[in-house]
Amino acid sequence: MKLHTYFRSSASYRVRIALQLKGLPYESVPVHLVRGEQKAQAYAAHVGDALVPALVTDEGHWLTQSMAIIEYLDETHAETPLLPGDALGRAHVRALAQMVACEIHPLNNLRVLKYLVHKVGVSDEVKTEWYAHWARSGLEAFERQLALLDAERQVAGLPASLFCWGGTPTLAECCLIPQIYNAQRFNINLDGLPRLMGVMERCNALPAFQQAHPSTCPDAE
Amino acid sequence: MKLHTYFRSSASYRVRIALQLKGLPYESVPVHLVRGEQKAQAYAAHVGDALVPALVTDEGHWLTQSMAIIEYLDETHAETPLLPGDALGRAHVRALAQMVACEIHPLNNLRVLKYLVHKVGVSDEVKTEWYAHWARSGLEAFERQLALLDAERQVAGLPASLFCWGGTPTLAECCLIPQIYNAQRFNINLDGLPRLMGVMERCNALPAFQQAHPSTCPDAE
Structure with missing residues (x-):
């Protein structure tokens, strides 16, 4: 498998975590987002929205959108499941993943911040x-949801x-950990x-999360 | 089942379509977003992010995030599947759904437009x-992705x-049709x-999509 990835892309980081957790070997193909690659x-001829990541399967199929890719990997490789075995657990885990991937990250990624600065003309402060x-509001909501699930x-x-739902990391952590990394890079108060902090500490102690970290990527700067 | 819904909420509309496609009876509980209900x-005591929709199952479990709810309904009610039977097809359908739910809708929903106006202080024109x-750019990307999948x-x-992937509507249409409805309400050029327009016409000809439409909701204004 080939993963088209950018070291700082949260969505790429999610898939790297999933690949590492499941122990699946892959080749990294760096796509430099800041340079517009x-x-x-x-x-772009293979990816309708020209975003990263994209996974090319061994059969040559191009798969896009990080959560969809992770579910595909989970369905096609049974070992180390990233979703619970029951429908209710899966619903909770998917909802947590979507709280990051639909409510926080879409508003804070590079293309949106660029649009705010260059098209809307906002100041650095705004x-x-x-x-x-x-x-912050998205992570607070996530914290409340974890309390409700507890x-x-x-x-x-x-x-x-021990993790977001149950005793092992899931799709929820694949999405959460890159979002926390991103928030830390932007100096967001995580008090x-x-x-959330407990889940983060337990994840970051695992080799899979360490090996997926942006700083270990071949294209890290 | 009880669906907490707002007639104009795209995410609620997605779940209403899924419920209708699968022929599942439910009770509507209106939550008026503009009034902040x-x-x-x-x-909010049951929903970490205090967003709609939320589905309360017959067992009393609160489920959040529209795509997670739809997958739960699909997993727990086999009739009229909303995801393909093979992993590759599911990956494509989920990616299409996420192109709407992670790339278009999060930037254009009520709370974000409110923040732009009241906090950033942008003009109506901006x-x-x-x-x-x-x-527009998100729907164009969706169109390109459909061409790639074809x-x-x-x-x-x-x-x-005939639809986004295959011969029946799926999770992809549950997300796409409300987004097109929303775009039409904001007078977006759909030339x-x-x-996309072919899929929309085929969907809107189906009773399930008609019955889920905002105009038919008990809380429609």
């Missing part, structure tokens, strides 16, 4: 406030979660998020 | 351009798609998107 014909608002597990007599 | 304690930019089907010897 994703818009080059050789790439851009920083914009980033902080969506990142309460649900207690009522159901399930053991307390008062104890469940 | 989603922030009322009775709702807000309109912002909406149009993300809606080409892939041809190579694989599969029949041409030059023949595949």
Whole structure:
């Protein structure tokens, strides 16, 4: 498999974590977002939205959108499942992943910040406030959701979660950890998020998360 | 089941389509977004991000995030599947859904437009351009992706798609149709998107899509 990736892209980082957690070997193909390489014909001809990541399977199929890629990897490789075995657990894990991928990250990625600066003409200060608002409020919502899920597990007599839902990292952590990394890079205050910080510490202690980290990528700067 | 919904919310509309396609009866619980009812304690106590929709299952579980809810409905009710039977098809359909739910809708929903106006202080003209930019460029990307998928089907010897992928509506249409409705409400130019328009016409001819339409909701204004 070939993963078209950019070291700092949160969405690429999600798929790198999934590949590492599942122990799947892959070749990295760097696509430099700041230089606009994703818009080059050789790439954009295969990817409708010309975003990273894209995974090319061994059969030559181009797959796009990070959460869809991770579910594909999980469905085609049974070992180390990234989604729970029951429908309710899967619904909770997917919802957590989507809280990051649909509510936080879309507002704070490079193309949106660029549009704010170059088209809307906002100051650096307004851009920083914009980033902080969506990142902080989104992570607070995630923290509240983890508390709600903990309460649900207690009522159901399930053991307390070590990760977002249950005892192992899932699709939710694949999305959450890159978002926290991103927030830290933008100096977002992460106080008062104890469940999130606990999950982050447990993830970052695992080799899979270390090996997927932007700083270890071949295209890291 | 109870669906907490707002008639004009795209994300609620997605789940209404899924419920109708699958023929599942449900009770509507209106949550008036413009009046801020989603922030009322009775709702927010169950939903970490205080967004709509939320589905309460017959067992009393609160499920959030529209795509996660739709996958749950699909996994727990086999009739009229909303995802293809093979992993590659599912990856393509989920990616299309995420092109809407992660790239277009998050930038153009009510809370973001409100923030632009009240916090960033943009003019109506800049807000309109912002909406149009993300809606139009996102739908163009979707159109290109449909063309790429059509080409892939041809190579694989599969029949041409009548809908986004294959011969029946899927999770992709659940996300696409509300986004087109939204774009029409904001007077976005939809010229030059023949595949999208074909899918839309075929969907809107189906009773399930008609019954899920905002204008038919009990809370429609």
